[in-house]
Amino acid sequence: MSSSSLSSSLHCFPPPSLTFQNLKNNDRLIHNFNTPLELKQLHARLIKTNTPLSILPLTKVAFVCALSPSFSYAHQIFSHMPNKNVRSWTSMISGFVQCGKPKEAIDLFMKLEDEAVRPNEVTVVSVLAACADLGDLDLGRSVHEYSTKSGFERNVHVCNTLIDMYVKCGCLENARRVFYEMEERTVVSWSAMIAGLAMHGQAEEALCLFSEMIKLGVKPNGVTFIGLLHACSHMGLIDEGRRFFASMTADYGVIPQIEHYGCVVDLFSRAGLLEEAREFILNMPIKPNGVVWGALLGGCKVHKNIDLAEEAIKHLSELDPLNDGYYVVISNIYAEAERWEDAARVRKLMKDRGVKKTSGWSSITVNGVVHEFVAGDQTHPQAEDICKIWDKLLVKMKRRGYAPKTSVVLLDVEEKEKEKFLYRHSEKLAVVFGLMTTPEGTPIRIMKNLRVCEDCHAALKIISGMTSREIIVRDRNRFHCFRDGQCSCRDFW
DNA sequence: CGTCCGCTCG
Incomplete structure (x- = not known):
C-alpha cells in the first residue's frame, strides 16, 4: 500500500458522519484480527471501501504491528495519523520499547515534548522502560522528576517502573527509596525489587524481602521466583535455591516454567x-x-x-x-x-x-555523550591519553599486587603479547576514560554487552581502591559494584 | 485502554 492512499483516506478523519455505533463496530472488527498481516489486509480493505477508522482501532493496529517485524507499517500509519493524541504517541513509544528499540522510543518521546501533548502515566512508564533498557540514568532521573511534579508517583505502574529503571541504571539505593516510599505495593513491585537485588548480588536482602512479602500476605507469582532463584544461583546459595524451587509449587501453587528450570x-x-x-x-x-x-x-x-x-x-x-x-x-x-x-x-x-x-564493547556516558570502546580500540579521539594514563596506573596497580591474568587471553601467542591484549580490553579503556574526564570522587558507570573478564574484574577492584572511586559495571545480566578494592559480587559470579 | 517485574554464554 502506498503512503499516499493511506494519508488521503485518513485526511478528513474522523468524518462528520461517524457515529458512535460505527466506531464501536470498527473497534470490534479490529479486535477479531490479531496477527499483523490480518490487520494489514483488513486495513487495506477498509480503505478501499472508504470505511472510516477511529483513532482507537488505529492504535490497536499500530500496537499489534509494533510487536512484529512489520513495525515500519505501524510507524507509517502513525506518521499519517491526524490529531495524534497522547494515546497514539504512547502506543508508538511502547511499541518501540516492546520490539527492542528503546532508542527510537526515546527519540519519539523527545518529539512529543515539542508537540502540545503532555505525557501521562502510561507514557512515563514506557519511556522509563526504555531508560532501563539503555541504562540512561540522566533521562530516567528527569522523567522521575517530571513524575513527581505531576503527581504520578501515586500510580503503582510508574513506581514499579522507576524501581526497575534505577536497578538497571545501577542505582540500587534509589530503587530501594522508591520501593519503601510507595503507598501501595503489588506483587510486581516486590518482584521488581527482589530481581533488582538479585542483579546486584544482594541475595540475603532479596530473601528477606520475600519473607516480608509473604508475611504481608502478598501472593508470589512465577516472576517472583525467577528473581529469587536468580539471587540464589548468582550467590551460590544452593540449598536455598532447591528449597524455593520445591516450595513454589508445594506452598504457593506456582507451576515452574522453562525459565525456572x-x-x-x-x-x-x-x-x-x-x-x-x-x-x-x-x-x-x-x-x-x-x-x-x-x-x-x-x-x-x-x-x-x-x-x-x-x-x-x-x-x-x-x-x-x-x-x-x-x-x-x-x-x-x-x-x-x-x-x-x-x-x-x-x-x-x-x-x-x-x-x-x-564483538565486545563497553560504554560510558560523560556529559550526556556516550563513548563506546571495543577491545584494542585506538579510534577514540583521546586514545593516546587513555593509553598513557593506563601505563601510569598499571605501575601503581602492580605495586598493589595486581598480577595480569594472561590466561584469559585465549590466543596461541607469547606471554608479553597476551599482556598487550589484556591491557586493551574495552572495560579498562572505558574506566580509564572515566577517571580522566569525570570529577574526583564521583562514581564511574560502565555498560558492557558481554560479561566482565576475570582480569578486568581483578583490575577494577584494585583501581577502585587506589582512586577512591566507586565503579559500577552493568554486565549483560548483572552488576558489579567495585568499591574500596572489593566487588559487590564477592567474586562469585 | 497504549503501562511494570523474567533463566544461559563471550
Whole structure:
C-alpha cells in the first residue's frame, strides 16, 4: 500500500458522519484480527471501501504491528495519523520499547515534548522502560522528576517502573527509596525489587524481602521466583535455591516454567554440581531449551568439563544454531585446554553456518555523550591519553599486587603479547576514560554487552581502591559494584 | 485502554 492512499483516506478523519455505533463496530472488527498481516489486509480493505477508522482501532493496529517485524507499517500509519493524541504517541513509544528499540522510543518521546501533548502515566512508564533498557540514568532521573511534579508517583505502574529503571541504571539505593516510599505495593513491585537485588548480588536482602512479602500476605507469582532463584544461583546459595524451587509449587501453587528450570540448572552449574545439573535436565518434564543447555555449558566453562560441554553443544547446535555465544564458549573451552585444532574447527563451523561473533564493547556516558570502546580500540579521539594514563596506573596497580591474568587471553601467542591484549580490553579503556574526564570522587558507570573478564574484574577492584572511586559495571545480566578494592559480587559470579 | 517485574554464554 502506498503512503499516499493511506494519508488521503485518513485526511478528513474522523468524518462528520461517524457515529458512535460505527466506531464501536470498527473497534470490534479490529479486535477479531490479531496477527499483523490480518490487520494489514483488513486495513487495506477498509480503505478501499472508504470505511472510516477511529483513532482507537488505529492504535490497536499500530500496537499489534509494533510487536512484529512489520513495525515500519505501524510507524507509517502513525506518521499519517491526524490529531495524534497522547494515546497514539504512547502506543508508538511502547511499541518501540516492546520490539527492542528503546532508542527510537526515546527519540519519539523527545518529539512529543515539542508537540502540545503532555505525557501521562502510561507514557512515563514506557519511556522509563526504555531508560532501563539503555541504562540512561540522566533521562530516567528527569522523567522521575517530571513524575513527581505531576503527581504520578501515586500510580503503582510508574513506581514499579522507576524501581526497575534505577536497578538497571545501577542505582540500587534509589530503587530501594522508591520501593519503601510507595503507598501501595503489588506483587510486581516486590518482584521488581527482589530481581533488582538479585542483579546486584544482594541475595540475603532479596530473601528477606520475600519473607516480608509473604508475611504481608502478598501472593508470589512465577516472576517472583525467577528473581529469587536468580539471587540464589548468582550467590551460590544452593540449598536455598532447591528449597524455593520445591516450595513454589508445594506452598504457593506456582507451576515452574522453562525459565525456572533454567534458573535451577544455572544454580547447579555455577556451583560446580554439573552432573546433578545434567540429571536435572534429563528429568525435566518439559523440553529443555537453549537457555537450559546454555546454563550447563556456562558451568562447564567455569569448572572445565569438556565432555559435558560437548554434550551441551550438541543440543545447542540444534536448538539455537544461530546464537554465536555458544560457539564462542565451546571454542574458548577448547582453547583453554590448548586444543587449538578443536577450537579452530568450531570457528569454521560458525563461519559455515554464517554465524557472526558479536564483538565486545563497553560504554560510558560523560556529559550526556556516550563513548563506546571495543577491545584494542585506538579510534577514540583521546586514545593516546587513555593509553598513557593506563601505563601510569598499571605501575601503581602492580605495586598493589595486581598480577595480569594472561590466561584469559585465549590466543596461541607469547606471554608479553597476551599482556598487550589484556591491557586493551574495552572495560579498562572505558574506566580509564572515566577517571580522566569525570570529577574526583564521583562514581564511574560502565555498560558492557558481554560479561566482565576475570582480569578486568581483578583490575577494577584494585583501581577502585587506589582512586577512591566507586565503579559500577552493568554486565549483560548483572552488576558489579567495585568499591574500596572489593566487588559487590564477592567474586562469585 | 497504549503501562511494570523474567533463566544461559563471550
